[in-house]
Amino acid sequence: MIWIPVFHRTRYYTVYRQAYSMEQQTVYRCCPGWRRQDGESGCLRSVSAVATCFHGRRSSDSEAQRCRCSEGFQGPHCQYDINECAIGNGGCQNQCCNTIGSYYCKCQAGQKLEEDGRGCEDIDECAVVNGGCQQRCINTLGTFHCECDTGYRLHADERTCIKMDPCTGANGCAHICQSENGVARCACHPGYQLSEDKKACRDINECAEGLAHCGHRCVNSVGSFTCACHPGSELGADGKRCYRIELEIVNSCEKNNGGCSHHCEHALGGPHCSCNHGHRLDSDEKTCIDLDECESGEACCAQLCINYLGGYECSCKEGFQISSDGCGCDDVDECLDTSIVCDQVCINSVGTYHCACEEGYRIGSDGKTCISLDDDELEEGEEELEVVRFAGLLFKSPPRLLHYVAPSLPPTYQDEEDEDKVGKDIRGELSLLPKVVCLDHTFGHDCSLSCEDCMNGGRCQEGKRGCSCPAGWGGILCNESE
Incomplete structure (x- = not known):
């Protein structure tokens, strides 16, 4: 038997493990002191x-x-x-605000602190740029408000004033509202008269006031009257006198008013129809229809005519206002209107106006602002136009002009003082304005009028210096009756 040795090997391993533990500790932080x-x-x-x-x-x-x-x-x-506000409100009239180691006083909106730092006084907002109001600023305790002059109303921004048409909404007038120099006046149709309140219209009783002059009887109606005759008589053609009729003659107006819309008069040939004022007979000679005085030429209006049932009223173009006679149109001096804002000089003309600038300035593209000539750059969209100096003023040639020809000064004006007199005269007398050469069919000192503006049958004069007026009319536009 053979013995074989056996060897054993032992291996060792080391293993590590991390362990955590929490230890609570109290930390004290003391208050001041x-x-x-x-x-x-x-x-x-x-x-x-x-x-x-x-x-x-x-x-x-x-x-x-x-x-x-x-x-x-x-x-x-x-x-x-120390809270100083806890005792006597810190002496403050309004609000006391405590701070670390001190305090201060505060006032309500619209008020400011007095010099002692405790009392409060009102701030007059109107003292600075009129409180932002366009016309009138009214200061009150702690605040203010804007108001407008007569004929204007306050815009939604409560600062700007807008000019009102006094006849907007008829201004309470029962019939007609007429604007005279920005003041509304009420008027009535024929057959009515203005009541004591100057707005309502009441019927004129022509029979009671002796205005009818009827032969027999007078029958009043709203806005008019009719004459009637006693039995056995008939109304004459004039509608007032009565004539005796024979019994065998049948009154053709008795049945259905003779078929007439308004008035019926018995005649030998049958009923004769007539109409109230402001109406005319239709082709059937019985029906009454409205007479358009504006179209027929019976109206006295110089510019615009507005027809209504039974009458008419006159109106004017922009830049004019109705004359006191209710027919003609007078020029409106826009330079007196506070809403017209020229930067330096405003010059009125018939039906319009324009702005001018003093020496050293030129008119801007908006036609109102004056720009220093030291600034050579033109405004955006502005075309370079001829600028002419005359008597201390500068005029920019408008699109309808060819050019300005500056008149020479009279020999008596030798120095700057005399020339300054001419500059002052130009604001009051149009005769001292520069001579203007106008395009075809235009005239006036600033060429703002045209041949189409001639009224009442007027035509352009030779040389285009105004309208040639027919008999009975005068003025540069034939708008003034002679």
Whole structure:
């Protein structure tokens, strides 16, 4: 038998494991003026022993060390703030605001502090740029508001004033509202008269006031009247006088008013129909229809005519206003209107106006703003136009002009003082304006009028210096009756 040795090998392994543990520990943080000593369970000891003063200084180095606090603080170590607002509102008239170590007073909106820093006084918002109001600023305690002049109303922004049409919504007038120099006036149709309130219209009783002049009887109606005759008589053709008729003659107007819409008069040939004022007979000679005075030429209107049932009224184009006679149109001086804003000089003309600039400026693209000639750059979209100086003013040639020809000064004007007189005269007398050469069919000192503006049958004069007017009319536009 053979013995074979056997060897055993042992292997060893080392294994590591990480372990964690939490240890709780209490950390103390003391409030100002207190401290913790050694293993004490809290902040039980005052630091006054070392005379700690947070908002002040030590009063002495003696054993009884005390803190002398700064204004606004209190406590053994000056660690507490004093709330000055808690006593008498800190002397403030309105609101008291406490801060660390101090306080301040505050006022309501629209008020400011007085010099003593405690009282409050009103702020006059109207003193600065009129409070932003376009016309009138009314200051009140703590606030303000804007108001507008007569004929204007306040815009939604409560600052801007908008010009009102006094006849908007008829202004309470029962029949007709007419605007005279920005003031609304009520008027009535024929057959009515204005009531005491100057708005309502009441019927005129022509029979009671003796205006009818009927032969027999007068029958009043709303807005008019009719004449009637006694039995055995009939109304004449004039509608007033009565004539006796024979019994065998049948009155053709008795049945259904003779078929007439308004008035029926018996005649030998049958019923004769007539109409009230402002109406005319239709082709059937019985029916009454409205007479369009504007189309027939019976209206006296110089510019615009507005027809209504039984009558008409006159109106004017923009830049004009109705004359006192209710027919003609007078020029409106836009330069007197506060809504027309020229930067420097406003020059009125018939039916319109334009702005001008003083020496050293030129008119901007908006036609109102004056721009210094030192600025050579033109505004965006502005075309370069000829600028002419005359008597201290600058005029920009408008699109309808060819050019301006500056008139020479009279020999008596030799120095700058005399020339300045001419500059002043140009604001009051159109005769001193530069001579204008206008395009075809235009005229006027600024070429703003055209041959189409001629009224009442007027035509352009030779040389285009105005309208040639027919008999009975005058003025540059033939709008003034002679």
